[in-house]
Amino acid sequence: PAPGSAAERLALAVLTAALLATACADALDPDRPLILDGAFVRDPLFAALVAALRPGRETRVNDDGSGVAQGCALLCRADPRGPVALDLQSVVPAPLPGLADHARAWHELASATASPERKNP
DSSP: OOOSSHHHEEEEEEEHHHHHHHHHHHHHHHHHHHHSSSSSGGGGHHHHHHHSTTTTTTTEEETTTTHHHHHHHHHHSTTTSSOOOOEEHHHEOOOOOHHHHHHHHHHHHHHHHHHHTTOOO
């Protein structure tokens, strides 16, 4: 059902962002540890949902808030491969019953609507 309140719309937005972030991370390399950074991690549910959507794989958060800017600055360094100190926090997966089933249905729907065989009305 469509969300009926502002809180429900926010919850749906956070869930959708977590599904998208997980899909992108999995497309790049599903087995690598994932470090979340930036404005989305201000909402603790986002990271917890991402961790729950990646069972058995490491998901951590950089709470610094300036990690994206620091990453950009690293790209400008003479030697961007040098070590960078990060204060990464472990993420506890959200215990949300039915999340895996919802994620599967979301991926199936997303795949069906992105399919080249889909005809435009």
